[in-house]
Amino acid sequence: MKSANYSAYIGLDVHKDTIAVAIASPERQGEVRFYGNISSAKDSVIRLMKKLIKLHEPILVCYEAGPTGYGLYRLLLSMNIDCIVVAPSRIPKLSTNKIKNDHRDAVALARLLRAGELVDIWVPDITHEAMRDLVRARSCAKKDTKVAKQRIQSILLRAGKIYEKKMWTVRHRVWLANQSFPLPSQQIAYEHYRQSLEQIENRITQLDQEIDRLLPDWSLNNLVNQLQAFKGVGRTIAISVVAELGDFSRFSNPKQIMAFLGLIPGEYSSGATVRKAGITKAGNVELRRLLYEAAWSYRTNAKVGNWLVTYRPDSVCQEAKDISWKAQQRLCFRYRSLVAKGKKSQVAITAVARELLGFMWDIAVTTQNQRV
Structure with missing residues (x-):
C-alpha cells in the first residue's frame, strides 16, 4: 500500500x-x-x-x-x-x-x-492482460477436449467397440473415423461428438497461433524463455506460470510465492497443541496443477537428456541453465528421499512442486537483475 x-x-x-x-x-x-x-x-x-x-x-x-x-x-x-x-x-x-x-x-x-487493512493486487498492463486471457482461454479449451474425448469413449464403450492399443494417436483417429453404428441416430450422435472434438482442437490451434503472435511484444517474453531451462517446464507451462504470476519481483522471497499459490503446509495450533495440516491450496488451482505436472519429471535421476537439448530455446542464458541443473539435482534427490521415508508419491510431488516454484523465482530475479 x-x-x-x-x-x-x-x-x-x-x-x-x-x-x-x-x-x-x-x-x-x-x-x-x-x-x-x-x-x-x-x-x-x-x-x-x-x-x-x-x-x-x-x-x-x-x-x-x-x-x-x-x-x-x-x-x-x-x-x-x-x-x-x-x-x-x-x-x-x-x-x-x-x-x-x-x-x-x-x-x-x-x-x-x-x-491500511486492505491488500492490493498486482495489476497487469494491457498486453499482459491479453496474454493471460489467451492462456486462460486455452486452458478452458483443453478442459473441453477432455470432456469431448470422454463422450466419444463412452458411446463406443456402450456399443462394445474397444480400441486395445494406445489411444488418440493418428492410427486411433483413423479407427475412430471408420466406426459405424447399426442405427442412424447413433451414428449422428457419434459424428456430432467427433466434430465437437475437432472444433475444440481447432480452437486450441488458433489460440496457440495468437499466443505466438503476441509473445514477441510481451515484456515478459524473455522470462518465458528462461523458465524453459527447467526439466519438465515446456512452453505452455512457462507461458501459463508467467501469465498468471506476472512480475516475480513483487515477491521478496520464494516463500511468499509458495504461499501465494497455496503450496505451504497449513496449521491449526493453539497453546501447547500443534496440529499440522495439508497444503493451504490458496491461489490459482490450474497453475498448481501445471506445477504438479512439471514436478513429475523429477522422479528419475538427474541428467541433461534429449528433451532439454532438443526443445530448450536457444535464448536460455547460462545462469538459467546453471540454476536448472542445480534444481534438477536437488529435486530428483528430494523426491527419492521422501519416497524412501514412506511418503506417498503425491506428497513427494507436492514438495517437489513447491521447491521448483522457488527455483523459478530464482531464475526470474536473476535474469531481471541482469537486464537492469
Whole structure:
C-alpha cells in the first residue's frame, strides 16, 4: 500500500451499471459517509473524481477486483489519482455481520482503506492482460477436449467397440473415423461428438497461433524463455506460470510465492497443541496443477537428456541453465528421499512442486537483475 498523507479515502463498490461511493476522512476516528450511487460510465466517473479532487485533494481510491476488470484503475491513473485494486478474499469481514448491500460495502472499503487493512493486487498492463486471457482461454479449451474425448469413449464403450492399443494417436483417429453404428441416430450422435472434438482442437490451434503472435511484444517474453531451462517446464507451462504470476519481483522471497499459490503446509495450533495440516491450496488451482505436472519429471535421476537439448530455446542464458541443473539435482534427490521415508508419491510431488516454484523465482530475479 502506498504511504502518503491523503485528505480523503474513497471506497468504490463497482458493478456493471453503477458504482457506490463512500468517503472516509483522514482522521483515525473521522467520519465515514456514503456519498451515493453514480453510473459506471466513463464520463460519470470523471465528473465525480474532478469534484472530489477539488474538495479533498490528494485522495486515495480503492475498489475490489472483479469481473469489471482494470479499466477503472487505468482511468484513475490517467487522471493522476492514486488507486489500488483490492483482493476480495483478503478483506476483513465480521462473522456476525448478516447485512450486505452496496452502501455498506462501499463504506467498509473506505474505512478499511484508511486503516491500511486492505491488500492490493498486482495489476497487469494491457498486453499482459491479453496474454493471460489467451492462456486462460486455452486452458478452458483443453478442459473441453477432455470432456469431448470422454463422450466419444463412452458411446463406443456402450456399443462394445474397444480400441486395445494406445489411444488418440493418428492410427486411433483413423479407427475412430471408420466406426459405424447399426442405427442412424447413433451414428449422428457419434459424428456430432467427433466434430465437437475437432472444433475444440481447432480452437486450441488458433489460440496457440495468437499466443505466438503476441509473445514477441510481451515484456515478459524473455522470462518465458528462461523458465524453459527447467526439466519438465515446456512452453505452455512457462507461458501459463508467467501469465498468471506476472512480475516475480513483487515477491521478496520464494516463500511468499509458495504461499501465494497455496503450496505451504497449513496449521491449526493453539497453546501447547500443534496440529499440522495439508497444503493451504490458496491461489490459482490450474497453475498448481501445471506445477504438479512439471514436478513429475523429477522422479528419475538427474541428467541433461534429449528433451532439454532438443526443445530448450536457444535464448536460455547460462545462469538459467546453471540454476536448472542445480534444481534438477536437488529435486530428483528430494523426491527419492521422501519416497524412501514412506511418503506417498503425491506428497513427494507436492514438495517437489513447491521447491521448483522457488527455483523459478530464482531464475526470474536473476535474469531481471541482469537486464537492469
